[in-house]
Amino acid sequence: MFDKLKQKLSKTREIFSRMEQLFQSSRPREELLEELYELLILADVGVSTTDRIISGLRDRARKTGSADLKALLKQELVNLLSSQPAAVNETWPAVWMLVGVNGGGKTTSAAKLAYRYQSQGKKVMLAAADTFRAAAQEQLQLWGKKLNLPVVQGQSGADPASVVYDAIQSFKARNYDLLLVDTAGRLHTYSNLMAELEKIKRVISREIAGAPQEILLVLDSTIGQNAIVQAREFNRFSGITGIFLTKLDGTARGGSVLAVTDELHLPVKFMGIGESEKDLLEFSAESFVEALLS
């Protein structure tokens, strides 16, 4: 599994191969720290989190007298990312929601999760709660066809909460294990759209006690500092249980999740590394950081 991630990410290791080089050179500590700072900034970690990480690194390096800054940084990042338990709530039956800004990869990620749990023998159903975007319903419908899964959809322009309500009735009647709710992309700055999300969640909790078990914020790894505001706002409106970090097969580092974890204590749970249903990895801080620094 790590191999797959590494392989996918290795194409674009230029930044972190530079990191390797600089680890091996024996220059003064401050100079090394300065370069690490730059590398973290270029990975979208953001100024304040980078500052925090670097000063933590400086302290540790001083205390331990260690010259192996690489090992220290790795540890520092792993600690940061594991400060919250990232275990996926795999109790069944369950309803999971995918939420996030436009074009981040919600629909594709829903399909990936569906495929994953279907492969484990779970009975999975999809709900197309994006009734706004052109052909959003068709997109999920085609995924259902491809994966041979039922998809509940509504009319274009219908109230998404009512589509979800219908899906839940069918989900309960047919005794399925997992209902994945694909929601429309929305920017967190539209309060009416955020309220809509709140409503969907309310309908789910009302119909099934303890649901939704997972509300995953789909975060595009190419996004910079706005990721933090997104996480904060989506969390405020719908409550986030974890992050699904997508498009890690590109050259973006996805370092903004470090800032999100640092500030909001939200765990990353899954990673998307391609456009096919198979391109999904469960998150592991070690492998993420390892791949990041390798």
Next chain:
Amino acid sequence: MFEQLAEKIQRTLKFIRGEGKITEKNIAEALKMLRLAFLEADVNYKVVKEFEARVKARALDQEVMMSLTPAQHFIKIVRDELTEILGGEAKPLTFAGHPPSVFMLVGLQGSGKTTTSGKLARYVKGLGRNPLLVSFDLKRLAAQDQLRIISKSLNLPFYGMTAEKMKNPAEALKELMTFTRNRGYDPLIVDTAGRLHIDEELMEELRLVREILEPTEVIYVGDAMTGQDAVRSAQAFEEKIGLTSIILTKLDGDARGGAALSIVYVTHKPIKFIGVGEKFDKLEVFHPDRMASRILGMGDILSLIEKAEQEADLKEAEEIARKIKKQQFTLEDFRKQLQQLKKMGSLSGLLDLLPKAGPFKKMGNLDVDDKKLVYFEAIINSMTPAERENPRIIDGRRRARIARGSGRPIQEVNQLLKQFFEMEKMLKKSDFQKLMKNI
């Protein structure tokens, strides 16, 4: 966000102002703060550094060093450089001398190509053109359906592409061009599948399509929320495919959009439009100066300050600002301000400089009419000092007297008072107060 950054730059400003004259040391300090603001706006780190070098070189210029208003000078340099890199004037779309023109949209997955294809089609239709939409995305599920539905909702023609046809791409493209030409469509708007810039195979495919279609516009559609990676992807598209222009999407959010600077910096291609919503009328012509302000996080507030300081009596302005802060703003102050505004040029022009978001959002709704301001001044001139200090004592009889004295209808007196009370209310809003603190 807005307040935070405004605050930071203001601190930088004050810092320089306090020193009286620019020295190398305080420029370094100001640049450091600027760097922070840029990084928070997601401008690429390397671009930031190069930008800094440019600003520094100009700021250390003799003329600036000797300037009596170094802060304004410094900020002006920053803004000028920023606007210049972003492209100066807004640039229009290029149409072919011999129709049909072909516009091809390319970019990473999910950046907004398909939606923007629809927006562009609607836009050129409004210019009296006759667009045809086609999508070469045969990869993403329902990609064809998406553009078909969009075309239908816009009442515009759509050319269906199929995997079957595309088995022989050269033939399929020739057929498409013949169809377009024969029916007199112009432009042909070509949506393409999202792809990673490191996917050599898909990039090569795109390059071939470009070669055959010879588009007049190859438009890179980029997401405004993109972080440091923006330079890498845009540069790769420019190098491997060749671009003519850029459209930045999702600017209706609160991302500061530093990617705009990064992308233009590495591709040297102009941003022509911005996407500001999911609906198809949410396409706007790009304004470099507004983008510069957004990246700096502060609207055109700086030029407002600049203008005010240059043209108005500084002491008076400070006194008014102080009163606004203490919420002791009276009609007498309003009159003084009107006089100053006259000196500074038209009020509508000034209001245009204010950022369209944040605490000033509501300002746009205020009814501004320059002629009216002259009348307002006349009306206030007819009031007694007591009335100006406390307009609440102005009853019906006083209103009639003031109307007579100023030669304006009584409705106008009422309107002035109403507007003044509105303004008073607005000034009490906490976000406005917060902002004033930083000025």
